[in-house]
Amino acid sequence: MAPPRARIKIAEPQIGEEEVEAVRRVLLSGRLAHGPVVEEFEERFAEYVGADYAVATSNGTTALFLMLKAAGIGEGDEVITTPFTFIATSNSVLYVGARPVFVDIEPRTYNIDPDRVLEALTPRTKAILAVHLYGHPADTRALREIAEDHHLLLLEDAAQAHGAEAYGERAGSLGDAAAFSFYATKNMTTGEGGMITTNDRKLAERARLLRSHGELGKYNHVELGYNFRLTSIQAAIGLVQLEKLERLNRARRRNASILNAELAGLNGVVTPHEEPWARHVYHQYVIRVTASPGRDVLRERLEALGIETAVHYPRAIPDQPLYKRLGIDCVDGCPHARRAASEVLSLPVHPGLGPEEARWVASKVKEIIMETI
Ligand SMILES: Cc1ncc(COP(=O)(O)O)c(C=O)c1O
Secondary structure, eight states: OSSSOOOOSSSSOOOHHHHHHHHHHHHTTTTSSSSSSHHHHHHHHHHHHOOOOEEESSHHHHHHHHHHHTTTTOOOOOOEEOSSSTHHHHHHHHHHTOOOEEOOTTTOSSSOOOHHHHOOTTTTTEEEEEEEEGGGOOOOOOOOOOOTTTTTTEEOOOOTTTOOEEETTTTSSSSEEEEEBBBTTTOOOOOOOOOESSSHHHHHHHHHHHTTTBBTTTTTTTOOOOBBBOOHHHHHHHHHHHHHHHHHHHHHHHHHHHHHHHHOOOTTEEOOOOOOTTEEOOSSSSEEOOOOHHHHHHHHHHHTTBOOOOOOEEEEEEEEEEEEHOOOTTOOHHHHHHHHHHHEEEEEOOOTSSSOOOOHHHHHHHHHHHHOO
């Protein structure tokens, strides 16, 4: 099979004339910063996820931070979360002065294991911060039960999960509040950007207040707030991307099913799992390479063929220098997270990848694995 193009990237923002035209309209409108376009984006996004309120922010990290802050989490509190995620998840807990408590993942979905959460509860536990890693939702039904029994908040890091579903409901409406990212590589993008969704009016109001210098009425500042606003330029892109999201997610799912079918039964490779109650939106298509000589060799060989891959993530968070220095380890040693960090490999799955290209990527993975083991 001939290579479909010289280089296949691991991510490719899907931007067309519609986004360009929407930005043009905002640029010529004279309202570049916060304004009605941002409010429209918030309304549409809330409607899409099935939440009452949405608060747009400058990026996913500020959305996480504001969500925790608006939820009243702070000094002396503990937040149970996953050690296998992007650093922003647990850093946001540190920003508000609380302590992230890491428990192991469930090895098939790579998401926080609800059974482990129970073992990590202390009188200081205030919330569970679940990540829907790679676009597969965490088991929010099991987590919600724990949260309700122990009077905790259930918070979602939905940065990778626009359009994902658990038990028929969308990410962003599965807990007390959720934070999204619209970074350039995400399932939908505004370049940089973020959103908090919630049904809690007070939480939304507080997030709005803190987002814009604690300002209640013009130049009346009632709290120590921040500038975490999204621009109208970004919101205009977001509105168009939101319209496209279902189509983009369907293309991701089609590519994932091609990769799954082609790689099925291949010794030394474990394809992604989708729970029967879940809709996976494949922000990343992640295989586990258990065969020797392993993930890094496969990665180098694919790179030489012009197939970009990535490792999400090469270290469990407690193994990052910052967390080692802070002395924050997993409470249970998190063997599954640490093993996953050495085995996972993300293959291209983005909507810009055509079906033939997906088949080609899979055929090369197969060839290399069969040659090397
Ligand atoms: C799981 C997770 N949480 C949080 C973030 C932070 O989002 P941002 O990069 O928009 O600050 C990201 C994205 O990069 C992410 O993947």
